[in-house]
Amino acid sequence: MKLKRKIYVSNSVPYFYPPKNDKARPSFIQYAINKAKNIDFSRTGLDYFIVATRNFSEKNRFIRKRKLNSHRALAMRVIVQAMLYHYNMLSKLVQASIEQLSDECRLSTISSAGNKSITRASRLITDFMEPIGLIKCEKKWDRVLGHYMPKLITLTPLFFLILDIKMERLENARYQRLGWINKGLIEKGSKPITLDEACQRCKDQQIRNMIKYRLDQHNLKLKVNRAKKLVSLNEVEAKQKILRNLISRYSVIELTVMGFSGLKKQVNIEYFFLKKLFFNDQ
Known part of the structure; x- marks a missing residue:
């Protein structure tokens, strides 16, 4: 009886799928x-x-x-x-x-x-x-x-x-x-x-884009981790924590202009945003 050869890779026939909605290449x-x-x-x-x-x-x-x-x-x-x-x-x-x-x-x-x-x-x-x-x-x-x-x-x-x-x-x-x-x-x-100047500009731009993307991903990860901690609390405790954070973030003048109703609205917006972020990460 002839034994079948074991395939030790998960995708034995890989294929390149270009990014969707990308521009036509040169x-x-x-x-x-x-x-x-x-x-x-x-x-x-x-x-x-x-x-x-x-x-x-x-x-x-x-x-x-x-x-x-x-x-x-x-x-x-x-x-x-x-x-x-x-x-x-x-x-x-x-x-x-x-x-x-x-x-x-x-x-x-x-x-x-x-x-x-x-x-x-x-x-x-x-x-x-x-x-x-x-x-x-x-x-x-x-x-x-x-x-x-x-x-x-x-x-x-x-x-x-x-x-x-x-x-x-x-x-x-x-x-x-x-x-x-x-x-x-x-x-x-x-x-x-010149060609050398264009080469350096493209390289510098790629590095800047890379740094920005990584920083955005890092900040998103921090927000997701914060969302996980807040969702583990009940709604009242979570909103109180958000409220304390907002009070420390804004100045007295900004809080006065915002008022009680504006501050409450901001707390609700941030709570539901973090909740949505948590469930999207699951």
């Missing part, structure tokens, strides 16, 4: 994505080397060569499409986090406890694509929240070489994009910018 990006769809990465001859250690001793360090298995090759095909979709031609950065790429490629899994895992995508990127030189990852420290931001992913020339895309075509697309930006700047009465 023609070069569409061209590159179509090239990626038709490449079997398990047959491109890609190998990678793992530096392994025994007993953490430098003397016993050895190099082990491994081939790209079929499951990882399929995951790589869709990850490459997602990276190209979010690729900024000017900054050469992928404008998406590893978690977002994993979600859009259906590579993320949810445990029975409700915890999300993006291991399949993160290992593909950090243990394979980065070591062989397809991408470069850069970590930046978030001084506001006190830990690292999601990695900034840069696509290298080798990435496009694997897809059989000439660098001249990419450079032409970059300068075409720059010309479109400079046209808009000139119409507004501003000076045109």
